[in-house]
Amino acid sequence: MSPRRSYDQYCSAARALDLVGDRWTLLIVRELLAGPRRYTDLHADLPGVSTDVLASRLKDMERDGLATRRRLPPPGAAYVYELTGRGRELLPVLQALGAWGAPDLGERRPTDAVRAHWFALPLLRALEGEGSAGLVEVRLDEGEFHLRVGEAGEGAVYGEGPAPVEPDARLVLGVETCTAVAQGELSLPDAVRAGRVEVSGEGTLAKALREA
Amino acid sequence: MSPRRSYDQYCSAARALDLVGDRWTLLIVRELLAGPRRYTDLHADLPGVSTDVLASRLKDMERDGLATRRRLPPPGAAYVYELTGRGRELLPVLQALGAWGAPDLGERRPTDAVRAHWFALPLLRALEGEGSAGLVEVRLDEGEFHLRVGEAGEGAVYGEGPAPVEPDARLVLGVETCTAVAQGELSLPDAVRAGRVEVSGEGTLAKALREA
DNA sequence: CGGCATCCGTGACGATACTG
DNA sequence: CAGTATCGTCACGGATGCCG
Numbered sequence: 068m069s070p071r072r073s074y075d076q077y078c079s080a081a082r083a084l085d086l087v088g089d090r091w092t093l094l095i096v097r098e099l100l101a102g103p104r105r106y107t108d109l110h111a112d113l114p115g116v117s118t119d120v121l122a123s124r125l126k127d128m129e130r131d132g133l134a135t136r137r138r139l140p141p142p143g144a145a146y147v148y149e150l151t152g153r154g155r156e157l158l159p160v161l162q163a164l165g166a167w168g169a170p171d172l173g174e175r176r177p178t179d180a181v182r183a184h185w186f187a188l189p190l191l192r193a194l195e196g197e198g199s200a201g202l203v204e205v206r207l208d209e210g211e212f213h214l215r216v217g218e219a220g221e222g223a224v225y226g227e228g229p230a231p232v233e234p235d236a237r238l239v240l241g242v243e244t245c246t247a248v249a250q251g252e253l254s255l256p257d258a259v260r261a262g263r264v265e266v267s268g269e270g271t272l273a274k275a276l277r278e279a
Numbered sequence: 280m281s282p283r284r285s286y287d288q289y290c291s292a293a294r295a296l297d298l299v300g301d302r303w304t305l306l307i308v309r310e311l312l313a314g315p316r317r318y319t320d321l322h323a324d325l326p327g328v329s330t331d332v333l334a335s336r337l338k339d340m341e342r343d344g345l346a347t348r349r350r351l352p353p354p355g356a357a358y359v360y361e362l363t364g365r366g367r368e369l370l371p372v373l374q375a376l377g378a379w380g381a382p383d384l385g386e387r388r389p390t391d392a393v394r395a396h397w398f399a400l401p402l403l404r405a406l407e408g409e410g411s412a413g414l415v416e417v418r419l420d421e422g423e424f425h426l427r428v429g430e431a432g433e434g435a436v437y438g439e440g441p442a443p444v445e446p447d448a449r450l451v452l453g454v455e456t457c458t459a460v461a462q463g464e465l466s467l468p469d470a471v472r473a474g475r476v477e478v479s480g481e482g483t484l485a486k487a488l489r490e491a
Numbered sequence: 492c493g494g495c496a497t498c499c500g501t502g503a504c505g506a507t508a509c510t511g
Numbered sequence: 512c513a514g515t516a517t518c519g520t521c522a523c524g525g526a527t528g529c530c531g
Binding site: 085171 | 285288289291292297300305306371375379380392393394398401
């Protein structure tokens with residue numbers, strides 16, 4: 068665990084960076100925004116992080132009240148890490164960072180790892196900006212995830228894999244379309260009209276998108 | 280200069296952290312949001328940063344298109360560092376970080392450095408949230424700064440010292456009031472009503488605040 | 492004197508190996 | 512599966528020196 072290296076500045080941004088400014092910390096938060104995750108799954112979706120650094124960051128986050136460690140009820144009893152309310156409040160920070168970094172996503176380098184759910188936060192932002200709400204399942208070539216649009220506050224804002232219950236809409240699209248929508252270059256209704264997004268489902272959101 | 284240590288993830292937030300995730304970088308941006316600054320002034324307002332790290336970060340930021348180095352016209356010819364448009368677009372990131380970190384500002388530790396203009400971004404956010412606009416000069420015990428509220432885009436959003444031209448409003452307040460307003464605990468009109476903010480000036484904003 | 496570059500000690504990081 | 516142990520490397524922080 069870190070001996071708490073601080074900037075020692077009476078400034079709210081510096082205080083924030085004291086807690087989440089270390090390497091990997093905000094990316095761990097990005098992963099945990101998808102809900103409770105096991106150590107091994109975190110390690111798998113954070114390519115490049117070493118095991119000791121991951122363990123150290125998770126301890127720091129526990130100590131600082133950003134995350135908790137909990138034992139899942141059997142069967143399948145395992146430890147999972149989960150964000151606290153304070154940790155979930157970092158969502159706007161990650162969205163601001165993601166919005167700023169989106170223009171650099173242009174070319175995908177051969178060394179770049181990809182996970183489908185890394186597109187969840189930008190897409191969530193785009194959907195919220197269009198005033199949508201509901202449970203949305205998204206399928207990319209790289210995998211599947213689901214979004215809880217407009218349900219701020221309580222639980223995880225998105226999750227890996229298919230939606231746990233019947234979603235209000237299902238979207239099938241490619242990563243290029245996904246990044247374009249996430250960047251605001253292309254609105255979701257425009258993408259649907261251009262045939263770049265397949266929409267299914269019977270919820271209000273699905274119908275609205277198809278009619279657009 | 281850094282050999283560009285990257286997360287190598289095809290994720291916009293990770294890309295952003297590739298550019299601004301290094302220690303001190305976002306705090307340098309915070310300083311440069313106040314307008315062009317000399318190396319020595321940056322060093323003075325970033326207590327704790329070592330000279331080589333500051334020089335290295337500034338070179339990285341130049342290389343990455345976040346800042347430029349420019350020679351001021353004589354007299355007083357000196358080099359100043361200035362944010363590019365891309366660099367200024369980091370304002371929402373710093374504001375999100377500041378908003379998140381504000382609750383930790385409660386107690387001021389004896390080791391904490393303070394600069395008046397570190398309150399500029401939070402206060403700017405609060406004023407914008409209330410729909411204000413104009414040039415506002417702020418005086419704290421620790422010093423003076425000025426805000427260009429609602430003038431997004433072109434130049435510096437705030438600056439150290441008094442306003443360069445007659446401001447639309449002048450505010451005199453204490454740091455406790457300033458943090459309370461910045462956190463949204465207290466609205467600016469409420470703070471004025473409570474006698475915790477002295478308002479002077481003849482602009483629309485000043486009049487509106489006094490009438491509140 | 493402002494604007495760095497150099498040197499050095501310490502600590503953080505990344506990779507691999509290993510253990511309960 | 513969930514980390515801990517070890518180790519080489521690199522980044523950071525502090526001091527000092529140099530150069531216009």
